Amino acid sequence: MKDFDALKNIWHGQAALPKLSYDDILKEVRKSKSAFANKLLIETLGMAVAIVMFTLIWAYKPFLMWTSHLSLAIFILCCLYYIFVQFRDYRTISSGESLFHKPDEYIAYLKNYRRSRLILNTRKYTVYSLFIGIAFALYFIEVYFVAPLWQTIAGIVFTIGWFAVCAYLMRIYIRKEQNKLGEIISKLEKLEHQFAD
Amino acid sequence: MVNKEAFFKEIFQANSKKIFHLCYGYTGDDDAANDLMQETFMKVWQNLDKFRNQAMISTWIYRIAVNTCLSWLRVEKRQAKDELTDNIIENKREELSEKNEQVALLYKCISQLEENERIIITMVLDEVPYAEIAEISGVSEGNLRVKIHRIKHKLTEIYNRYERL
Numbered sequence: 001m002k003d004f005d006a007l008k009n010i011w012h013g014q015a016a017l018p019k020l021s022y023d024d025i026l027k028e029v030r031k032s033k034s035a036f037a038n039k040l041l042i043e044t045l046g047m048a049v050a051i052v053m054f055t056l057i058w059a060y061k062p063f064l065m066w067t068s069h070l071s072l073a074i075f076i077l078c079c080l081y082y083i084f085v086q087f088r089d090y091r092t093i094s095s096g097e098s099l100f101h102k103p104d105e106y107i108a109y110l111k112n113y114r115r116s117r118l119i120l121n122t123r124k125y126t127v128y129s130l131f132i133g134i135a136f137a138l139y140f141i142e143v144y145f146v147a148p149l150w151q152t153i154a155g156i157v158f159t160i161g162w163f164a165v166c167a168y169l170m171r172i173y174i175r176k177e178q179n180k181l182g183e184i185i186s187k188l189e190k191l192e193h194q195f196a197d
Numbered sequence: 198m199v200n201k202e203a204f205f206k207e208i209f210q211a212n213s214k215k216i217f218h219l220c221y222g223y224t225g226d227d228d229a230a231n232d233l234m235q236e237t238f239m240k241v242w243q244n245l246d247k248f249r250n251q252a253m254i255s256t257w258i259y260r261i262a263v264n265t266c267l268s269w270l271r272v273e274k275r276q277a278k279d280e281l282t283d284n285i286i287e288n289k290r291e292e293l294s295e296k297n298e299q300v301a302l303l304y305k306c307i308s309q310l311e312e313n314e315r316i317i318i319t320m321v322l323d324e325v326p327y328a329e330i331a332e333i334s335g336v337s338e339g340n341l342r343v344k345i346h347r348i349k350h351k352l353t354e355i356y357n358r359y360e361r362l
Contacts, residue, residue: 001357004349007303011322014300018217019231022209025238026202032239096244102335103313106264191267194313195335197292 040090047079054079064142071138074131083130085120104195111188118181122174129170133163205242211257213238215323216228216262220320223266225308237262259325259333263316263335307356314348 058072098109136159144152216237221230240261241248248254307315315335320330327345331338 002353002360004353007353007356008322010296010299010303013296014218014303015297018213018234020235020238021212022206022213024239025209025235025242026205028235029239029242090326094243094245096240099240099244099264100247100257101264102260103267103316104335107267110268191312194311 015192030055039099040086043086044083051076051079064146067138068142071135074135078128078131078135102195104192107188107195108191111185114181114185114188118178118185121177121181125170125174129163129166201213205245208241208248208254208258209238209247212258215255215320215325216258218323219259219262219316220266222307222322222342223312223315224269225304229269233262233265237265240265253329253332255325256329259320259329263333266316267312277325288314302359303356306352306359309355310351314344314351316346317341317344321349331355340350 052071054076058069058076063069063072092113102127140156140159142154143155147155150166198258212236217230217234220233220237224230224233237258241258244261248257284299307318310318317330317334317336320333325333327338327341330345331341334341336344
């Protein structure tokens with residue numbers, strides 16, 4: 001039979017030491033920082049290129065119908081929204097303020113963050129896709145009037161096919177993400193209860 | 198930059214062992230503990246400027262470590278802790294001395310506790326003052342004393358039960 005002091009002696013006799021030095025940490029900081037920044041940069045650049053492209057098309061191509069103008073405006077707004085969401089997340093994560101919160105506050109922050117990701121990945125993504133779909137539909141109105149019929153039909157069929165594939169893949173992704181986030185939120189709720197004073 | 202690195206080195210050397218114990222106690226796994234410790238100190242580095250005027254740096258580092266451990270659930274795709282710790286004990290039995298075996302058993306017993314209990318007891322074992330533990334865990338000191346008493350009793354009971362086997 002051992003008492004708590006005996007356990008304390010065992011604890012202090014342990015040889016369990018971290019395998020990392022402060023140099024390893026600094027190397028990792030540099031590596032991960034650039035990897036994350038690069039990922040963000042590539043995504044933002046991709047969207048920026050799309051915005052420039054849409055703006056140039058809008059400026060130099062003489063569209064005949066107001067629906068095409070509205071379509072391009074929707075495309076550009078969707079791209080801007082994507083960049084805004086990326087940067088807002090990046091700023092929240094990189095500010096690091098939440099790290100200093102008390103555990104119960106931190107758990108509440110994590111829960112809210114996870115909930116907002118869940119809403120972003122499900123509801124907001126659906127609305128986002130819907131707007132892209134509307135933009136395409138508006139654009140095809142002009143295509144229908146100015147291009148040969150076969151081109152219009154080919155364009156519509158291709159767009160619908162592309163949407164169907166994306167919707168199928170996204171449904172799988174959303175289901176997985178929903179399950180994962182749901183599990184995390186319930187674990188966080190269990191933790192929140194433990195840390196209540 | 199040189200100053201920042203020197204400051205970081207000082208902080209790391211003064212706190213890494215205890216932070217590692219906390220992470221090890223929380224996860225019950227050596228590799229996961231190293232990962233969490235690395236993540237903790239990466240966050241410390243990123244927020245180093247905020248530490249400069251803090252009197253109790255170790256409290257803030259512990260706070261970051263605790264929060265990092267709590268968010269470990271986000272990426273938890275590992276085997277169940279008990280199973281994992283059992284495997285570690287089984288696989289390494291021959292190479293463990295009696296003393297190390299006792300340490301491994303103690304970690305296994307800690308992993309049976311609730312998450313908040315694991316965090317509190319590793320700090321108690323590392324002799325962190327009660328006032329600091331209260332500040333880190335966000336529990337009032339009076340309440341903490343009661344909790345610690347209960348956790349000590351629970352841990353001792355689990356350890357003795359395993360030792361009798």
